[in-house]
Amino acid sequence: MNKSNFILLLVAIFSFISCEYDPSGNNFVELTPPDDYLPIEISLNDVNPIDTIYVYRDTQFSIKINSPKDFRQAVILLDGQEYNYMWNNHLNFMIRLEQISEGVHKLTVNAIFASGTGSLAEMMGLEGYMGELSWNIRVIHNPQDHFEVGYRINEDGFLEIYWKNTVPENIIEKYTIHSGLTQNTDITINDATQKSFIDYGYVCGYAFYEVRTYLKDGYSFLQRLSLDTPTPAIYFEDLGLDNLRIYWDKPFANGRFTLISDNATIASEINDTTITIPQIFGKNRQFSLEIRPQKAEYDNYHNKFSAWDWFCQGISLGLPNWELYAYNQIDNIIYTRKYNSLVAFDATTLQEINTVSIMGNTWGFAYGGKIASAPHNSTVAAMTGEETWIFSDSRFINPIKISPLPGNIHTRLSALTSDDRFFVVQGGGSNICTIFNALTGEKIVEFLFRYPTIYDIPDLVTVSEDGQFFCASSEKGIEVFEINGTATNLLYTDTRQYKGASFVPSQPDKLLLRVGSDIEIRQIPGFNLIQTLDVSANGAMLCNIDPASMSLLYYQNDSLKVCKVNNLTETIFKIRSDETTCKMFNNKLLTYGNGGISFNISPYLNH
Known part of the structure; x- marks a missing residue:
């Protein structure tokens, strides 16, 4: 350390040193002996001797000695060893760190003063004052x-x-x-x-x-x-049909959090690390967590962190948009599309069974419109952007090709029937139904109907599984035909506003309709009313009838609902959703978009 700026006045006690003599004769003069004690001042960098001097770099020391008697000399001792000498009452010297070890050392000033008597003993150096003063020095290297x-x-x-x-x-x-x-x-x-x-x-x-x-x-x-x-990670806990718990790691220090999903803020600047929100089926929901210091006044660009993750209620099949589905109850297989490939999934495990690429020129299956599966055997048909391929089963070998017979997302009907026929109604306002031989690909017949629909979804054109009845409904009316070979017979028509139609699987004489403010089931050929469900309060959109469970899936208000076909009034399952275009096969809900999300409703039935 350098000089400190305070002064201590030290009173030192020095011993008197003299020789004994016996004065006699005229040559000696009797002198007054000096005082036993002499007050002096010794200053070392103006530091009180009771304080420790800290040395952490090369440091200059200054010693000043004041006394009423003449100063003779002083020795500066470091740890008892001679370190320097003083020949006058002021000395500056340097202690260098490389010359002294780290630790506590003792610096001592040992000074000698004249007695001031003028005696022979003083002249000979045998009389005077002597004393010392010490300081502790703590040396710290680096x-x-x-x-x-x-x-x-x-x-x-x-x-x-x-x-x-x-x-x-x-x-x-x-x-x-x-x-x-x-x-x-x-x-x-x-x-x-x-x-x-x-x-x-x-x-x-x-x-x-x-x-x-x-x-x-x-x-x-x-x-x-x-x-x-670590930046906190997001986790999810499925709390059942209705609720989802979202939670995240506690950050190292206190934080505040904002949770966002699909550009909507769910929670803003909360301190808790968990939140429960409503479930919603049919979405791959991206959750983004913003993490900031708990005290907002300390926010800056650098201390803002984020974490995100995806959650869907159910499992994702990893399919591209938009998914097409068909179900074969004989083999318990769900058919769908993955880009240019036709894919078969086990309808129970949802494990992929087989796949086949259907390349086109130039559109291919990626731009195809429909998939159809036969109700009585393993036949499956896939309509590409240019032609239709019909396979005998999921081995996907030796297809029958009907060309040109393109399909796209606007194709109204693509259906295989138990009499080995293939029914097609194209989109774009077409009012023609064309029937092909599913075994040979040959065209059998085509006929006209009056009311083409303007909607792609839901299904408004349908054929019974046995191929005996055909229905074309629209917002302007309905026609129901009986088909006998190549002949068609109009059984029923009216001009009510229809919003969906589907023949009931395995019950070819029953027709499900969404009309006016009701959901109806009619008996064919008489078109007699069997059941009705009033949906005027909240509306409803038909999805499909599951051939495996004989349950109807429909959308109403903010939920997907399931009821048995033979009892429309009793809802056996309900799940919150915005997806109006879902399908259900083997009690598996399947979304039309979002990568093909599937949800098994079986565990929730009969609860």
């Missing part, structure tokens, strides 16, 4: 190496940066803390006893700190600290 900086979470949950110094508090002027990622300005602490700093701007992730100690003589040293803690 104090920054002894400056320890650490971090911890305090009892309130915030990050605390703390430090320990070997230099004493009384020589420390201040501390500064620099943290470019969590603080907008440097922090200055003028209280040397305060040895920690609460960083309210840290929540998680990477941060670095420079903590600098300034001593009162202007010397300073620093230590650097960095930490990198």
